[in-house]
Amino acid sequence: MDYNVKNNDVIVSEPDLDLDETLDCGQAFRWKKIKSDFEKTYTGCFFNNQLTVSQIGKGRFIFHDTTESDFVSTWIDYFDFNTDYGEIKRQFSQDETLAKACQFAGGIRLLRQNSWECLISFIISQNNNIPRIKGIIDRLCGKFDGRFPTPEQMAGETVESLEYLRSGFRAKYLCDAVDCVSSGKINLSDIARMPISEAQAELRKIKGVGPKVADCVLLFGMHRTEAFPIDVWIKRVLEKYYPNGFPEFASENAGIAQQYLFHYIRSIAE
DNA sequence: CGCCAGGACGCCC
DNA sequence: GGGCGTCATGGC
Numbered sequence: 130m131d132y133n134v135k136n137n138d139v140i141v142s143e144p145d146l147d148l149d150e151t152l153d154c155g156q157a158f159r160w161k162k163i164k165s166d167f168e169k170t171y172t173g174c175f176f177n178n179q180l181t182v183s184q185i186g187k188g189r190f191i192f193h194d195t196t197e198s199d200f201v202s203t204w205i206d207y208f209d210f211n212t213d214y215g216e217i218k219r220q221f222s223q224d225e226t227l228a229k230a231c232q233f234a235g236g237i238r239l240l241r242q243n244s245w246e247c248l249i250s251f252i253i254s255q256n257n258n259i260p261r262i263k264g265i266i267d268r269l270c271g272k273f274d275g276r277f278p279t280p281e282q283m284a285g286e287t288v289e290s291l292e293y294l295r296s297g298f299r300a301k302y303l304c305d306a307v308d309c310v311s312s313g314k315i316n317l318s319d320i321a322r323m324p325i326s327e328a329q330a331e332l333r334k335i336k337g338v339g340p341k342v343a344d345c346v347l348l349f350g351m352h353r354t355e356a357f358p359i360d361v362w363i364k365r366v367l368e369k370y371y372p373n374g375f376p377e378f379a380s381e382n383a384g385i386a387q388q389y390l391f392h393y394i395r396s397i398a399e
Numbered sequence: 400c401g402c403c404a405g406g407a408c409g410c411c412c
Numbered sequence: 413g414g415g416c417g418t419c420a421t422g423g424c
Contacts, residue, residue, distance in 0.1 A: 155405060254406085255407065256404065256405090256419080256420090257406085257421085257422095258405085260422090261422060261423085262405090295421065296421085297421050298407095298418090298419045298421090299419090300420090336407090339408085341407085342406075363405085391405075395405095
């Protein structure tokens with residue numbers, strides 16, 4: 130990744146990033162596409178940091194109205210710019226299926242998101258579709274001045290008080306997540322450092338958190354790249370291409386492989 | 400109208 | 413310990 134500052138913007142070069150593939154791929158739900166022509170543009174935020182970012186052609190980006198210090202202290206980390214995805218993809222490509230998946234969706238990067246936001250978001254995601262997930266999260270943040278509420282801000286919510294979200298049967302799960310985290314019964318920053326199976330078991334103490342949601346929180350919210358969320362699509366990938374198990378060489382970054390494979394299998398299914 | 404959406408739970412055997 | 417109906421809501 131290369132960058133330079135120009136007026137109020139930061140101009141970035143990074144061949145292994147595509148905004149559509151990274152911001153609209155189901156790992157994060159609060160980015161909105163506001164322009165979709167040659168200069169595709171997304172707006173969204175991470176914590177209290179608002180960002181509007183454009184992609185110009187391949188691998189060129191404008192981080193609008195961004196200071197160098199904001200870019201360095203927030204966005205380099207969020208976009209995982211210090212990780213060499215080209216190298217990861219080269220390793221993956223010794224496997225035939227993974228090679229095709231990297232070819233198809235090579236612009237995906239794993240965003241380093243907030244664990245609490247991911248926990249709530251992926252509880253909402255269960256048996257749901259992406260437009261509706263976004264709508265529910267939108268209504269949630271809308272109540273808090275456009276910001277994602279903290280556990281403390283959500284403490285005391287009930288199924289009834291969350292009715293405006295129209296999250297259906299998931300409301301009771303959200304309440305339990307709020308209770309667990311705001312009371313300290315569940316400590317997300319501790320979980321982030323636990324061995325993977327221990328961390329999964331701890332997250333699953335929350336009602337509505339099963340194996341898939343737990344792995345999503347670990348992967349997207351705690352950057353545990355060995356976590357490998359298995360949904361209906363990945364299940365098909367495993368049955369079709371890896372009947373004898375997923376390749377060992379990819380296990381350390383299995384979650385990143387999962388992202389490439391997810392989009393690849395969906396593209397050939399349609 | 401029925402079917403599905405990046406699942407999890409409760410209950411069954 | 414695997415199999416299956418059910419769970420809200422909305423788009424098609």
